[in-house]
Amino acid sequence: MSQSVTVKTFSKIWVTLLILTAAEVFLAYEQVPTMIMLTALIGLSVVKAALIIAYFMHLKFERLSLFLTLFPMLIFCILLMLIFLGDATRLPHMRPGA
Secondary structure, X not given: OOOOOOHHHHHHHHHHHHHHHHHHXXXXXXXXXXXXXXXXXXXXXXXXXXXXXXXXXXXXXXXXXXXXXXXXXXXXXXXXXXXXXXXXXXHHHHOOOO
């Protein structure tokens, strides 16, 4: 297995990130229930972060020990986002006139 990433691979990842970003913007403008929208946005953000970490930060080719060091922090960040998700769904009801 070669550890060099070609321009073609970077281009595919970039286009994938662009499509995922367009999907996030589309979800933000659609009238989707808040909990579904926020869950989808978090999921898309995790996928985008994984692609960026794997290819643009070259961690796909690192040792397993580095992955095992960073993965618990990813889980911790996801848990923090999920903890504050309840506040995000409550916020629109707290605005005056909403």
